[in-house]
Amino acid sequence: MPCRRHIPSRRLLAASLFLLLCGCSTLAYYGQVIHGELSLLSDRRPIRTLIADPETPASLRQKLRLAQRIRQFASEQLGLPKNGSYTTYVALRRPYVSWNVFATPPFSLRPVTWCFLFAGCVPYRGYFHKRDAQAFAHSLQKHGDDVYVSGVPAFSTLGWFNDPLLSSMLDWDDTTLANFIFHELAHQELYVRGDADFNESYAVLVADVGVRRWLRASGREAELAEYESHQRHWHMIVQLVDMTREQLTRLYASGLAPQAMRVHKTEIFAELKQRYRVLRSQLGRDTGYGRFFSGPLNNASLLVISTYTRWIPAFRALLAENHNDLPAFFRAVKRLAHLPVKQRHAALEKLMVKSIRG
Numbered sequence: 001m002p003c004r005r006h007i008p009s010r011r012l013l014a015a016s017l018f019l020l021l022c023g024c025s026t027l028a029y030y031g032q033v034i035h036g037e038l039s040l041l042s043d044r045r046p047i048r049t050l051i052a053d054p055e056t057p058a059s060l061r062q063k064l065r066l067a068q069r070i071r072q073f074a075s076e077q078l079g080l081p082k083n084g085s086y087t088t089y090v091a092l093r094r095p096y097v098s099w100n101v102f103a104t105p106p107f108s109l110r111p112v113t114w115c116f117l118f119a120g121c122v123p124y125r126g127y128f129h130k131r132d133a134q135a136f137a138h139s140l141q142k143h144g145d146d147v148y149v150s151g152v153p154a155f156s157t158l159g160w161f162n163d164p165l166l167s168s169m170l171d172w173d174d175t176t177l178a179n180f181i182f183h184e185l186a187h188q189e190l191y192v193r194g195d196a197d198f199n200e201s202y203a204v205l206v207a208d209v210g211v212r213r214w215l216r217a218s219g220r221e222a223e224l225a226e227y228e229s230h231q232r233h234w235h236m237i238v239q240l241v242d243m244t245r246e247q248l249t250r251l252y253a254s255g256l257a258p259q260a261m262r263v264h265k266t267e268i269f270a271e272l273k274q275r276y277r278v279l280r281s282q283l284g285r286d287t288g289y290g291r292f293f294s295g296p297l298n299n300a301s302l303l304v305i306s307t308y309t310r311w312i313p314a315f316r317a318l319l320a321e322n323h324n325d326l327p328a329f330f331r332a333v334k335r336l337a338h339l340p341v342k343q344r345h346a347a348l349e350k351l352m353v354k355s356i357r358g
Contacts (some may be wrong), residue, residue, distance in 0.1 A: 029125075036098070036128030039156075043085035044088035046163045063170045063177070070178045070214065077217065078210050079327045080185040082161030091167045097149035099133035100124040104299040107252045107261055109245060111303050112145065119158075120193030123303055124151065146298035148185060156184040158191050175211055175227050184306045193335045198344065201311035202333055205319065209326065233287050238280055241305045244272045248299065269297045283321060314351035321354075 006159075048054050050056050056064075067086060075082035102124050103112040111123030127133040130149075137147040153168040169180045184205035194199050208231065214226040226347045247268045251261060276293040292301070315333070322328040 023138055027339055031118065032132060033126075039128075039159075040097070040164060040166075041161065045090075046223065046250060047087055047089050048163065050089055061169070064165070064347045066174060067165050067170075067177065067181065070181050073214050073217065074182055074210065077213065078335075079330065080182065080183065080206075080210075081188045083188070085185065085188065086163060086165045086181055088162065088164040089167075094130075095168060095171070096153055097128045097155055097166050098128050098152045099130050100150050100152055100299040101133050101137045101140070102150065102303045103140045104303065105135075106144055106146055106218075106259070106299070107265070109248060109252070109299055109306075110130075110300065111300075111307075115194075117127070118196075119191075121194045122194070123307060124150075124196075148300035148301040150304050154180040154184055156187040156319050159177055159270075162168045175215065175223055176216050178211050179207045179293045182214075183207035190337060192344075194309055195341060195344070197277070197310040198337075198348070200308040201216040202315050204308050205315040206326070207314050209319065209324075221342060230288070233283060237276070237289055238305060238309050240272060240275050240279065241302055244268060245277075245306065246272075246304060259353065275348045311348050311352075313340050313355035314348040317351040317355040 042097050048066060051061050051064050051068075074080040104110060105112075113121045114125045115121040120128075124131065127136065130151075135151050137149050140147045152165060153172070157163055157165065163184065164204045165181075169177055183203045183206070186203040187199065190199075190202065211227060212224065215221075215227060230318075248265065251268065253266050254261070256264070273293055276289075278291070292304075295301075318327045318332055318336075319326075322332055336347055339347065
C-alpha cells in the first residue's frame with residue numbers, strides 16, 4: 001500500500017484473482033491493504049450529519065465546518081476535482097492512517113521500490129498497522145538495507161473512492177489541514193504510475209499555491225505570514241538535505257572499501273545533524289523538524305524529503321510559464337505526464353534550469 005493510495009474495493013474481485021497467482025507474503029500484504037481500506041470505508045460518516053448532530057463536540061464541529069469551506073475552495077477556486085471526497089469523516093483510533101517503509105541499499109541513495117496493481121512502482125511500502133510496518137522494516141534491515149518508517153496522516157485513492165476526512169488530518173493546524181486536502185485532491189487530478197518524485201513534487205506545489213490563495217481569500221494575513229516563514233525554513237532544511245545527498249553521492253562513487261565508506265557515511269550524517277542544530281539556533285524557534293533530525297538518520301530517511309521536493313522548482317517554473325493559472329498549469333502537467341519517462345524528466349530538467357535563472 002503506497003503512501004496515500006490503496007486498492008479500490010470496486011475491483012476487489014479482480015484483486016482477489018490476482019492474489020491467487022501470488023505467493024503467501026504477497027497475499028498477506030494485499031489482505032491487510034484490502035481490510036484496512038474497507039474498514040475506513042465502513043466507518044465513514046457524512047460531515048453534514050456530524051455537524052447537525054448535537055452530540056458532536058464543538059471543537060470537532062468547528063473543524064468539520066472549516067474542512068467543508070476548504071473543500072469548496074479547492075474545487076471552485078483552484079480547479080481541483082469536485083466529487084464526494086472529504087465530505088465524510090472517519091475517527092481513527094491511532095495517530096496515523098498508515099505507516100510507510102522506505103529503504104535503500106547501505107551505500108546508495110537509489111530507493112528500493114515495490115510495484116502495485118494500480119499505483120505502479122513506488123519507493124515505499126505501506127501498512128495500516130505500525131507493528132506490521134516495523135516488522136517489515138526489520139526484515140529489510142536484516143538484509144543490510146537502510147530503512148525508515150514514517151507515519152502517514154492522509155491519503156488519496158486517486159478517485160477510486162470518495163476519500164474520507166480523517167481524524168489524523170484534524171490534529172494539525174488549519175493551514176496544514178488545507179494543505180492535506182489540496183495535496184490529496186491534486187493526486188486525484190493527476191497521477192503518473194511509477195513516478196513518485198513527479199507525483200509528489202507536483203502535489204506539494206499545488207498544495208502550496210492553494211494554501212497561499214486560501215489564506216489570502218480568507219483574510220488570514222497573520223497566518224499567511226506565518227506560513228511563508230515556515231516555508232522559508234523548510235526550504236533551508238531541504239537545502240541541508242540536498243547538500244548531504246551530494247556528499248553521499250560522491251562518497252558512494254568513490255570506490256572506498258566498505259568499512260571506510262561506513263565510517264565516512266556516519267560522519268556525513270553527524271554533520272547533517274550539526275548543521276540542523278546551527279540552523280535551529282540561528283532561526284531561534286522550533287522548525288517542526290526537531291524529531292526528524294534528533295532520530296536516527298540514514299539514506300532511507302532522506303527519501304522522506306527528497307521524494308516530495310525533487311521537482312518542485314520545475315513545477316513552479318511551469319506554473320509561471322502559464323501565468324500562475326492553475327487550470328492551464330494542470331493541462332501543461334498532463335502533457336508532461338504523457339511523455340515517456342526519459343523525455344518527461346529531460347523536460348523537467350530544462351524547467352529546473354529556468355527556475356535557477358529566475
